[in-house]
Amino acid sequence: MPETVSAMLSAILDLTDDAILVIDPPTRTVRFSSPRAIELIGPVLLGDSVPVSQVFANDEAQFDDFLRLARSVTDPIISQVLLLPGREVVTVKGRRMTASDDTSRVLLLLEREAELSHRFRLISERILALRTEVGRRVLAEKRLSSNIHALRRALGAIRNIASIDVSTDTYLQEAVTLIARDLETHGALLVLDELGRLHVGAATGRFGGILAPKQTLNLSHADFTRTWARDPKLARDLLWTSLTHASGGALDPAGTLAIPVSVSGAIRGVLICVPNAEAAPGGVTQAEGDIVAEVLGNLIARAETEARLIHAQKLQAVGQLTGGIAHDFNNILAVVLGNAEILLEEITGPRLELAEEIQDAAIRGATLTSRLLAFARKQPLKPETTDINALLREIDPLLRRTIREDIDLELVSGGGLWPGRLDKSQFENAVLNLVANARDAMPEGGKLTVETANVRLDADYAAQHEEVRPGQYVMVAVSDNGTGMVPEVAQEACTPFFTTKAVGEGSGLGLSMVFGFVKQSEGHLKIYSEPGLGTTVKMYFPRDLSGNPVPAPRRPDRAESDTPRKGRILVTEDDPGVLKYVERSLTKLGYLVDAVTTGDDAARLMARNTYDVLLTDVVLPGTMNGARLAAIAKGIAPRMPVLFMSGYSENVIVHHGSLDQGVEFISKPFTRDQLASRIAALIRA
Ligand SMILES: Nc1ncnc2c1ncn2[C@@H]1O[C@H](COP(=O)(O)OP(=O)(O)OP(=O)(O)O)[C@@H](O)[C@H]1O
Ligand SMILES: [Mg+2]
Incomplete structure (x- = not known):
């Protein structure tokens, strides 16, 4: 008693x-x-x-x-x-x-x-x-003490799982081995989802020899979670059937405990344990399993966050590297391009072709650096209030020139479209890249649709997608009914230099540019793709709420080289090659040009002479950079326009990727026509 x-x-x-x-x-x-x-x-x-x-x-x-x-x-x-x-x-x-x-x-x-x-x-x-x-009390005490035992076991497991290094490839296997040991089970199995398919995440003990790690199951994650929501028992049965199939019929579900493992609230997989009745009073309890499954979910979330962080750091490093290289590279390209242009005008005969080839190569190089800069979100952007439907109509001929005749292009303009806020020329580039991708995905021809719509991204959507702020967006979707992408390709598609195209056919920078540009515009990008059916890439740009009037469509830049110009221009550029090219181009156009290599020299000249435009590099050696020079110019000649030029601009005049209000800027490398039209516009104004 x-x-x-x-x-x-x-x-x-x-x-x-x-x-x-x-x-x-x-x-x-x-x-x-x-x-x-x-x-x-x-x-x-x-x-x-x-x-x-x-x-x-x-x-x-x-x-x-x-x-x-x-x-x-x-x-x-x-x-x-x-x-x-x-x-x-x-x-x-x-x-x-x-x-x-x-x-x-x-x-x-x-x-x-x-x-x-x-x-x-x-x-x-x-x-x-x-x-x-x-x-009754004795029974309750007995239960309590077995719960305390279970709790101790679970706590031990939690402590051990928490100290696992998630940066290794084997962290899941380690976790599952610890769980099996600490919970005194005969074995544990973790089934996980990746890219929509369930596979063996890790297996140990009784499951160890039967199922291979990474082995895929013939049950989709979507089917499993949908069934689980309705009928967990049926979902378990489905899982066992596919596990039995995968193991060649060697598994016995009797007495096992199957607990869903969630990451950020969504079921990602299932932890299965075979309780070891001799070692554990009452075996592994549901409560114990729940706790451990939760810790496992947190571990997976931590590993994924860490992986994302490393990925982000990698991209940041690419960005920094790109920025640094792009600056020098663009100066070089400016010289190559500029001189090729001059050659094209001055020579005739068979050598002309050589000059054309130099020009083409320089333009390809410029496109490459500009895509890299866009990916690194370091392209100087000039976001403007934009009627996106009108802009798309404007570039429609350009899009049609990009595709082939066997592709049917349709523009579906959403009614009552909000004005969007974006950089028009980068937007053009982005749409062109998407259209080119769609074209390449339809080698036998097909249907290409560019569609716009007003969209509201809600808090739920924002929570599920990184770097998305809930709010109103103007969506531009480019769809094709081409080859589509398997999940592995879709996941990597925005990584710089990732391409499935043959050498020479794709640089793998198209989507990287689109992605970087959309992000830099505080928008959002989403890819939907089904192998064999087609692809839709959706870009979301923030709705412009400034109330600014939407500017009328631009007039195309005229080739303004022909009419001789009047005016005096002060050029400040530390790269002698670029300086010589700019000086020569402007002189050829008819301007009077003073060319200097330092800000101090420029300041001295401004004090003595009157100029119609100051054209200056952003980065200059010494203490007098472009921005300080512009400030001095404002003091001496308040009405003189200043045009900055740079190959890379994450600096004094560009803040958070967009130009300061009222700042005029031209990206290196530029053609003489581009320079001519900017200078002419400034003198006219
Ligand atoms: N619409 C699409 N349909 C099918 N696959 C696509 C589509 N768009 C992109 N891809 C896949 O994504 C990869 C990367 O695309 P991305 O535009 O970044 O580079 P690329 O087209 O290969 O090269 P580049 O654009 O630099 O010429 C492509 O190689 C292709 O495999
Ligand atoms: Mg592409």
């Missing part, structure tokens, strides 16, 4: 003024006696486990019969006993203490008058109730 029961029984017997004994029939001993019983029978009862033979003078067999009878029926049995030492005859009422327990005690009430005591019944009933209550 548990300690607590004994203590409470003696307490009750102490309280009664009846003569009561508790007998243990198998040992024929007295286990408890009330004070009144001790008074009646004598100090012999003060000992522990007093044999009944020292209390009663009855025949043993007769007394046993009485006890047996008392234990076999629920109502009290009345008999008579002879008390020792005087063999006094007293009436005894016997009653069993519990109904089910086979070692149940018998309660005896000794009375001098032969009358059924009402109080006796009450007391015995109370003891019965007490026994039931205590039984």
